[in-house]
Amino acid sequence: MTHPPHPALFDNPETGAFWQAAAQGRLLLKSCRACGSAHWYPRAICPHCGSADTHWQDSTGQGVIYTFSVLRKAKPMTVPAYVTLDEGISLFTNIVDCDPDSLRIGQRVALRFIDGMDGTRLPAFAPA
């Protein structure tokens, strides 16, 4: 699948640290000191309680498939999914290195970085 380049997408003051960590194989989440909740996608202001006291934390990278589809006509065939991390929040991602026909909701998956756009690395997941 080809995408138009977006030079400003990954190098911005709010989430640039996320992509720098991703390049080193780390999945960062934003978490809030005021309410103790993690959130997704990362923001400066906590979407749960409105506090600006948010900070980066490393994710376990472990979770389960909340739901998925298989884009049969995409080249290559793509598996969009929501994965619910053990931290309790869900993120939109892809399931990779799998037999799409054997996937099921609730299945355990683990973080596996893949190549993204503009030289970035993307947090995808594969069956654990």
Place this chain on the structure above:
Amino acid sequence: MTKHPAHIVGAYEHPTRLASDKTVAQLHAEAAKGALDDAGLTFADVDGFFCGNDMPGIGAFALVDYLNLDLRHIDTTDTGGCSYQIHVAHAVQAIAAGKCDVALVTLGGRPRADGMSTGTAVRPGHPAQPDIPFELPFGNVILGSYAMVAQRHMHDHGTTSEQLAWIKVAASHHAQHNPRALLRDVVTVEDVVNSPLLADPLHRLDCCVITDGGGALVIARPEIARNLARPLVGVRGMGEAMKGQNGGRVDLGYSAIAAAGKRAFDQAGVRPGDIRYASLYDSFTITVLMQIEDLAFCDKGQGGRFVMDGNLISGVGRLPFNTDGGGLCNNHPANRGGMTKIIEAVRQLRGEAHPAVQVPDCTLALASGIGGSLGMRHAGSVVILERE
């Protein structure tokens, strides 16, 4: 005394489904003229205007100048395909507040002539949209987003592809009577589930059509509406809502229509069982199923069973829906199906639907819309309309 703060006095669905020979502005203008003619009004009567982002340009600048309107009230709220339910609601509020007397709502576009792959092509979005870096690189498409909702519904409630297929079957039974419908052939459950699997669990025939065209509505204050020759269709209830990913606490088990519908029913003072006809947004079969549950036409999780055996077919089932063939078979102009939902509801209330699908003594109807992407972030809006 009147029981409704404003009435829909004009409604017009552009007859084209392929507009290679027309511009987008022209489609808006032809739809507007059609709706004003239907009402017995003219462009000079319009003092309130509503449009979405389907008209290129910043807000309404280009279109208002193109139509040469002299306005007191402008509203360019855009919530994708359900913008038009919200435009009707906001027009009623503006009229009730004395901000305008005659509101015009227009839609136009030509995705089919322009070769757009609405559901299956990645849409780049704006680089400043905060979710884009976290979603676009994963090959996110509209179809996949709705498919993930369907997959989860099947997991939670045991819903089947055959049950979803009944929604398309019902739409096709209605479309056979609509000479302008893009797809007029009656299809079976087997036809739907045997059509190509595009995004598990959705098949090609679970998807709506891609068509050019448009539509328009005219809403007027009661004193004006009563002096026009058309049957009176009052706006009795309105509701709108948005739903996203809730900061990562994702729950795809319900849509924004749950909140929007409750607001509309509460304002109207009626219950789901009072609705005689429902126009339900039908970008995909799962879109209809979710709304049937979220509008409480049945219990959550029972939508699959509810739609089976022709229960949505006019003259057969309990809840006649989308009697023009809907977006699934008739028309989904400019990728925005909310407008045609309202237009068919107006036809039903006026008694002007095709005789084969007209609901007898149709006094109370609902038109719903879902704009955006059901599995990612979307808006829902509902209007409840009544024949006076």
